[in-house]
Amino acid sequence: MTKSYDVVMVGGGHNGLICATYLAKAGRRVLVLEANEQLGGGAATREFHPGFSVSACAQWMYSLNPTIAKDLNLASHGLQYAAKNLHSIALAKDAKHVTITGEGGVEGVSAQDKAAYREFRRKMGKFSKLLDKLFTVRPPKVIENNWTDRINLLKIGLGVKLLGKADMYELLRLGLINMFDVMEETFDDELLKSLISFDGVLGAHMGPRSPGTVYGYLYRHMGDVYGFNGPALVKGGMGSVGVALANAATAAGVEIRSAARVKSIDLTAERASGVTLENGESISATLVVSNADPKTTFNNLVGRRNLETNTVRRVKNFRTKASAAKLHLALDGLPEFTGLSAGQVGNRLVIAPDMHHIERAFNCAKYGEFSTAPVLDISIATVHDKGLAPEGKHVLSAIVQFAPGQLKAGWTEATKNAFKELAINTIADYAPGIKELIIASELLTPADLEGEYNMTDGHWHHGDISLDQVVMMRPFPGSEQYGTPVDGLYLCGAGAHPGGNVMGLAGKNAANEIIKRGGSA
Amino acid sequence: MSEVSVQQANDRETMLIHTPFHSRSSALNKLNSWENWKGFMVAHEYDDYELEYFAIRSQTGVMDLTPMTKYRITGPDAEAYLNRLVTRDVTKIKVGRVGYTVWCNSDGQVMDDGTIFHLAEDEYRLCSYTHCIDWLMWSAEGFDVEIVDETKQVAALAVQGPTSCSCLMAMGLEGIENLKPFGLTTFPFEGGELMVSRTGFTGDLGYELWVEPALAEALWDQLFAAGKQYLIRPFGLYALDMARKEAGFIQAAVDFVPAEDQVRVGRTRSPFEIGLGWLVDFNKPFFNGRKALLKEKENGSRYRFVMLDIEGNKPANNSFILNKKGKVIGTVTSAGWCPSAKANVAFGQVDAKYGEIGEELITEIYYERELHWTKVLAKSVVVKGPMYDPPRRRATPPAPF
Numbered sequence: 067m068t069k070s071y072d073v074v075m076v077g078g079g080h081n082g083l084i085c086a087t088y089l090a091k092a093g094r095r096v097l098v099l100e101a102n103e104q105l106g107g108g109a110a111t112r113e114f115h116p117g118f119s120v121s122a123c124a125q126w127m128y129s130l131n132p133t134i135a136k137d138l139n140l141a142s143h144g145l146q147y148a149a150k151n152l153h154s155i156a157l158a159k160d161a162k163h164v165t166i167t168g169e170g171g172v173e174g175v176s177a178q179d180k181a182a183y184r185e186f187r188r189k190m191g192k193f194s195k196l197l198d199k200l201f202t203v204r205p206p207k208v209i210e211n212n213w214t215d216r217i218n219l220l221k222i223g224l225g226v227k228l229l230g231k232a233d234m235y236e237l238l239r240l241g242l243i244n245m246f247d248v249m250e251e252t253f254d255d256e257l258l259k260s261l262i263s264f265d266g267v268l269g270a271h272m273g274p275r276s277p278g279t280v281y282g283y284l285y286r287h288m289g290d291v292y293g294f295n296g297p298a299l300v301k302g303g304m305g306s307v308g309v310a311l312a313n314a315a316t317a318a319g320v321e322i323r324s325a326a327r328v329k330s331i332d333l334t335a336e337r338a339s340g341v342t343l344e345n346g347e348s349i350s351a352t353l354v355v356s357n358a359d360p361k362t363t364f365n366n367l368v369g370r371r372n373l374e375t376n377t378v379r380r381v382k383n384f385r386t387k388a389s390a391a392k393l394h395l396a397l398d399g400l401p402e403f404t405g406l407s408a409g410q411v412g413n414r415l416v417i418a419p420d421m422h423h424i425e426r427a428f429n430c431a432k433y434g435e436f437s438t439a440p441v442l443d444i445s446i447a448t449v450h451d452k453g454l455a456p457e458g459k460h461v462l463s464a465i466v467q468f469a470p471g472q473l474k475a476g477w478t479e480a481t482k483n484a485f486k487e488l489a490i491n492t493i494a495d496y497a498p499g500i501k502e503l504i505i506a507s508e509l510l511t512p513a514d515l516e517g518e519y520n521m522t523d524g525h526w527h528h529g530d531i532s533l534d535q536v537v538m539m540r541p542f543p544g545s546e547q548y549g550t551p552v553d554g555l556y557l558c559g560a561g562a563h564p565g566g567n568v569m570g571l572a573g574k575n576a577a578n579e580i581i582k583r584g585g586s587a
Numbered sequence: 588m589s590e591v592s593v594q595q596a597n598d599r600e601t602m603l604i605h606t607p608f609h610s611r612s613s614a615l616n617k618l619n620s621w622e623n624w625k626g627f628m629v630a631h632e633y634d635d636y637e638l639e640y641f642a643i644r645s646q647t648g649v650m651d652l653t654p655m656t657k658y659r660i661t662g663p664d665a666e667a668y669l670n671r672l673v674t675r676d677v678t679k680i681k682v683g684r685v686g687y688t689v690w691c692n693s694d695g696q697v698m699d700d701g702t703i704f705h706l707a708e709d710e711y712r713l714c715s716y717t718h719c720i721d722w723l724m725w726s727a728e729g730f731d732v733e734i735v736d737e738t739k740q741v742a743a744l745a746v747q748g749p750t751s752c753s754c755l756m757a758m759g760l761e762g763i764e765n766l767k768p769f770g771l772t773t774f775p776f777e778g779g780e781l782m783v784s785r786t787g788f789t790g791d792l793g794y795e796l797w798v799e800p801a802l803a804e805a806l807w808d809q810l811f812a813a814g815k816q817y818l819i820r821p822f823g824l825y826a827l828d829m830a831r832k833e834a835g836f837i838q839a840a841v842d843f844v845p846a847e848d849q850v851r852v853g854r855t856r857s858p859f860e861i862g863l864g865w866l867v868d869f870n871k872p873f874f875n876g877r878k879a880l881l882k883e884k885e886n887g888s889r890y891r892f893v894m895l896d897i898e899g900n901k902p903a904n905n906s907f908i909l910n911k912k913g914k915v916i917g918t919v920t921s922a923g924w925c926p927s928a929k930a931n932v933a934f935g936q937v938d939a940k941y942g943e944i945g946e947e948l949i950t951e952i953y954y955e956r957e958l959h960w961t962k963v964l965a966k967s968v969v970v971k972g973p974m975y976d977p978p979r980r981r982a983t984p985p986a987p988f
Contacts, residue, residue, distance in 0.1 A: 336873060370729030371671055372873045374693040378728045551693075551878075 071097045071321075073580070074341055074351035076328045076367065077520070077559065079107020081573030082357030083311035083320075085558040087138055088577030089355075090318040097349065098320055099341065101327035101520055106308015107357070108519055108526060108560075109300075109568050115506035117456045118396040120463040121304035122510065123519055124526070124568055125392075125445045126297035126414065129289035130307075133202075134570040143313035146301040148451035153413040154296060156261035157496045161405025164257040165413075168296045175255040182252055186262075193237055193284055194291045196225045201288065201564040201571050204547045204579050205538040242533065245283060246274040246421055256420040264418045264441060268465065269526040269566075271387040273428030274421045278532040285531050288569065297414050299447050303454060307568060331356070331367040331555060338554035341367075353554050355576065359521050359528035360384055360541040360561040368552055377551045380542035384561075385535060388512040388525035389431040391469035393442075393489045395462040396455070396506040400446070401497040412449025417442040417492055427468050434474030436485045440466050440492055459505070464489065471512030471523045482509050527566030528559055537563055548576040556580055603628035606653035607742040607803030611811075615821050622824050625718065627654035630823035637926070639822035640829045643789050644927045646818035647751045649810065650827060652743035652795060653803075656701075656718055660711045662732035667872075669703060669711060672726050674858055674880070676871040680705045685769045685786050689858050689866050691876030695883055696846040696855035698722065699839055700863070704771060704784065712737075716839035717847065726875070742803035746810065747793030747830075749977075750817035752985040755783070755794060758813035763794070764984035777805050788827060790834020792979045817988060832932055833925040835894060835973025837861055842892075842920040842934050857883055860936070862892030893917070893942040894972040895933040898965045900924055901954045903933040908967070909949040916941045919950065928974035933967070944971050 075086045078100030086096045104110055112122035127147070135145070151168030158164070164174040172183045200222055206215035226234055240248055245266040249259035265286045266272075266279035273279075300306050312322055327344040331354050340350035356363040364373060364381045373381075403411055418424050418441040427437035448460040455461050466489045475481055486509040494500050512524030521528060529535055538546045541561045548556045548563075558576030560566030604627045606612070615633055622631040629651050633639060642648035660669065670677040673688040680686040682705050689700045701715035713723075723734050746754065755763045760774050763783060771784035779802050787793035798806050811819055831838065839845055846855045857880060858867050867880055897903050903922040910916050917937030925932050933950060941948065950967040953960055979985055 336878060365729070371667065374875050374878075375672075375722065375726040375728075376693045379725050382728060 071095050071349065071351040073097070073353045073355055074099065074349055075355050075357060075558075076331065076341060076363070077101070077107065077357030078105040078308075078312070078322060078324065079357045079559060080109050080307055080311055080568055080570060081559045081576075082107070082355070083308070083315045084134055084138065084570045084573030085355060085357070085577045086320045087311070087315045087318045088574060089580060090315065090320045092577070092581045096320045097351070098315065098322045099326045099328050099343070099349075100322070100324045103325050104305060104308060105312045105322065105324060106305055108521070108566075109304040109307040110519065111303030111305025114394045114508050115396040118459070118461050118506065119303055119454045120394045120461050121300070121445075121447065122392065122394070123515060124304050125443075125447075125463045125465065127300050127304065127307070127568055128286070128294045128297045129292055129567050129569045131202075131570050131574065132292050134574055138311070138314040140310045140314060143310040143317070145307060145310035148299040148301040148447065149412065150298040151295040152297050152299070153410070154261060154416060155406070155410065155413050156257045156416045156418065157403065158257055158419070159404070159495060162257075163405055164255060164261055166261065166296070170295055172258065175253075175258050179253050179255050179258055183258070186252055189233060189236060190284060190287060191290055192229055192233055193240075194287055196222070196229065196237070197284060197288065198291045199225050200537065202575070204575055205540065205563040207538055207546065240280045242277060243280060244275050244277050245279040246425070248280055249274070249421060260418045260420045260424060261416055263421050264416055264424060264443070267424065267428070267467070268443060269388070269390050270530055270532070271385070271389050271431065271468075271470075272530070272532070273425040275425055276428075278534075281533055281536070282531055285565065286567070288567075292569075299445070299450050301451055301453075303447065303451075304568070328367060330369070331363070331552075333368070333372055333552065336372070336553065338368075338552055353556065353580065355556045355558050355580065357559040357573070359386070359525070359559060360545070360557065361386060361522040362520065363555075363557065363561075364550075368555070372552070374551060377544060380544060384541050385530045385532070386523040386525045386528070387471065387530070388515075388523045389428075389468040389470045390526065391466045391485065391489075391512065392510040392515065393462075393464040393466050393486065394508045394510070395490070395500075395504055397460040397462060397500070397503040398505055399458065399503050400449070400460050401462070401500040401503055403497045411446055415442075415444040415446075417444070417496060431468035431470045434470055434472065436469040436473060436481075436488075437467065438488070440468065440485075440489055442466050442489065442492060444493065462493075464493070466509075469511055471516065473511070477511050477513050482511060485509060485511075526560070528561035531565045536565065540565065548579045606651050607800035608651045608653065608744070608807050611804060611807040612651055612821060620823065624654040624824070625656065629654055630821065632823045632825045633821050636823065636825040636829070639820065639826035640926060642818070642820045642822055643748050643791055643826060643830050645749060646820065647746060647748040647754045647814050648789075648822040648826065649814075649819060650745040650747070650822050650824075652745045653741070654738070655743060656715045657736070657738045657741050658713045658715070658720070658723060659735045659737045660713055660723075660732055661709055662730075663709055664730040664732050665709045665711050668727060668730040668732045669713070670872060671730075671874050672723070673703070674867040674874060674876065676868045677703060678871070682707060683771055685771055685784050687866070689863050691858065691880065692846045693876060693879065694846075694855075695857045695876035695879030697843055697858055697861060697863070698846040700837070702786065706771070717845050719847070722847065740799065741797050742800045742806070743798075744796045744806065744810070745787055745789075745793065746796060747787045747789040747791050749792055749979055749986070750814075750819075750988045751793050753988040754810065754814035754817050754819055756987075757816070758809055764987075766794075767983045768981055777802050781806065788834075788836055789830035790836065790973060790975060790980060791830070791977065792982070792985050829923060829926070832921055832923045832934070833928055833973065833975040835976075837863075837892070837934060838921065856890060856936070857888060859883060859888045860890040860892060860939075862894075888939045890917070890936045891939045891942040893935045893937050893948075893969045895919075895935060895948065895950060895967040896970045896974070897922075897931040897933055897950050897952075897967045899963065900931055901952045901963055901965065902931070903950045903952050903965070903967075906933070906953070907951045908935050908937055909951060909964070910941055911947060911949065913949070916948070925974045930974045932972075932974050942969050944969055
């Protein structure tokens with residue numbers, strides 16, 4: 067007999083699990099269907115070489131919303147940190163590294179830059195707090211007269227006003243411009259500028275000069291409001307987030323099935339009425355919530371034939387181009403980086419010598435090529451979390467930019483190897499002995515990440531976090547406030563407001579909206 | 588500035604595109620009276636619009652139809668594609684048949700009306716008023732279809748009137764008398780192919796002829812030679828407009844604003860609001876506008892299309908429509924005298940509360956005689972229409988002449 071559920075969740079990524087748990091706590095009968103064996107989506111741990119595991123997609127935790135962690139009691143469900151408040155160190159070939167410390171300061175620059183950084187952080191912190199007001203509610207619609215939305219808008223408007231005249235002007239000015247210009251007008255040190263601006267383009271198909279990258283920076287630094295002072299490492303890798311969330315979900319009464327890939331979202335009289343799995347099994351539900359990205363949800367699961375031309379166009383134009391690859395190395399020992407102590411190697415290491423270098427690296431991706439001089443964000447988690455590798459061995463995980471998902475020359479063994487070598491050689495410039503330590507290596511291109519984690523184009527955020535694709539315009543007008551043009555179908559993933567990163571607010575807000583709209587919403 | 592003589596001005600190249608029939612139509616256009624039809628130059632009136640109109644109703648009239656926007660839609664998903672695009676069930680239009688339809692945007696507002704010709708398996712022609720290649724291409728996402736604008740690759744003539752079938756038979760189109768309304772067939776013609784559909788915009792017996800442009804002049808010549816004994820004559824858009832009003836056909840951009848052309852919010856109409864609700868089929872798979880149209884069906888429409896039989900003979904163009912208490916409830920979109928029906932017709936848009944068949948309304952008509960303006964409040968009865976609907980329009984085979 068086919069069981070019936072109040073809600074069937076397509077995808078057991080972190081947002082899907084969070085949404086499911088809140089819904090179950092509100093009394094809904096929820097089934098989560100995950101295509102992969104592992105739960106957590108982009109929060110995943112994977113053994114890429116016997117005995118060696120890495121966080122295979124997201125590698126740092128820096129913005130999990132604390133309300134969610136508390137509501138879902140994630141600590142008691144197994145979420146532990148191996149390290150918190152790590153430094154971000156921009157490597158210099160001459161060992162004159164620049165460090166943004168976990169205490170919120172900066173080392174290795176002039177007193178003037180130190181002061182400028184304090185002021186920069188003060189200002190950005192205020193903006194992040196303001197964004198938090200927007201992130202923790204459903205995105206307000208501007209045109210329709212709805213009191214909840216009006217009050218939310220008023221609160222945000224009031225928040226803008228309360229910034230004070232100078233900071234308000236700064237917000238309005240900075241919001242639309244790019245990291246390059248902001249860095250140029252704020253700091254002197256090239257390496258510091260590069261380190262900070264890199265945060266604005268991580269995971270994005272943008273360079274420091276791309277408009278809207280200041281928003282990208284603020285987005286990345288939401289963790290500063292959520293109790294993170296710099297990146298953290300989850301014990302056991304990011305996959306432990308999935309495990310803890312699955313435990314919390316199960317405890318709340320959510321039924322979870324992994325290795326159950328949804329083939330289609332079924333419609334009855336144009337209303338979402340359930341799903342059909344790849345094995346042919348049909349499951350009916352009052353509501354379908356999709357944790358899958360908008361393109362997968364609308365194009366593959368609902369089907370373009372069941373959608374208005376306008377909707378199909380909006381979905382097509384939602385920008386999902388990704389150009390962040392992942393490099394994983396199994397190492398025979400801890401690599402030595404010029405000018406860093408063994409203790410320091412466990413921090414976040416950034417290779418991005420200056421902003422022009424990042425911009426040039428991005429230029430390649432613009433034209434469908436991989437960067438000939440890539441920029442990297444490196445994590446050697448085994449410094450803090452020995453369990454990820456055999457005794458005395460280490461794993462290195464790095465985000466390597468830029469490598470377009472749709473490489474003009476095509477991703478073949480040859481092109482993948484060429485980019486991998488390029489990335490390894492780049493690291494070797496700063497850690498000369500590292501090549502001798504490599505036991506195994508792998509490169510995951512955005513195309514690989516797409517296949518592995520079921521994200522269109524392998525985009526972390528399911529679509530660019532840029533001003534035209536946020537708040538009420540995420541993923542696109544006509545599909546906002548977690549609802550979609552298809553009645554009975556909701557979105558709760560990174561493709562919905564406020565977006566991606568292991569933050570969880572899209573899942574939580576979606577649950578709130580579904581609960582608010584009541585029974586069959 | 589140099590003086591330009593009338594002759595020079597007339598000889599000047601026009602901005603408008605000549606159709607493949609231009610050499611023939613211009614030779615007969617005694618008034619040199621032309622209209623701009625979507626960038627093409629077509630006759631407004633050849634010599635006397637009234638005689639042209641009466642050719643449609645008593646003999647055979649011929650009109651250059653080439654500017655009609657034509658799209659060829661082919662591929663394995665052609666049927667599914669069209670079924671998502673338009674409001675009626677395209678699967679019911681079999682090969683060799685033509686269907687009239689409308690298509691809507693996501694708000695359920697009419698973008699255009701037109702005809703779908705099912706030419707062969709997986710092959711269709713869509714004729715429309717608007718140029719809508721962008722919409723057609725956007726709608727093709729996810730469908731395996733090819734869409735080609737073939738407006739300039741196909742020359743077309745409308746051959747309309749009671750003796751039209753006889754003309755075509757005399758031209759040698761064997762078996763044409765057996766072609767049923769909304770049917771289409773082909774004949775070999777001058778080494779090419781002539782497609783004939785039993786369609787038209789006059790409400791009379793009539794056909795439309797479609798050939799490649801290279802054969803256009805030969806087609807015109809043979810048709811006029813064969814039709815001479817049946818008093819064949821060309822007609823322009825003026826006569827067509829008279830005929831279509833009499834036949835109860837609404838005209839895009841006159842009786843409704845195509846949704847993409849709208850400038851002011853709220854000026855578009857749904858199929859229900861322009862009297863074309865019968866073209867909306869909710870028993871077929873998803874189509875553009877479906878959700879909005881279902882909602883409208885449940886909650887009611889804003890406007891209603893009415894056809895009015897107006898007392899007297901003063902044309903009710905641009906008139907207000909009043910209820911019996913004198914309150915303005917709508918406006919006239921098309922109006923005119925129907926010579927064959929001997930009726931004064933108007934199409935109008937009224938508040939949906941009004942306009943039941945048989946309801947008596949008032950049309951406020953202003954008319955002028957030698958700069959003297961007069962107002963009449965003419966009694967106007969809502970009729971089912973059309974004003975003129977001769978049985979020969981549907982007779983197969985049509986009566987021979």
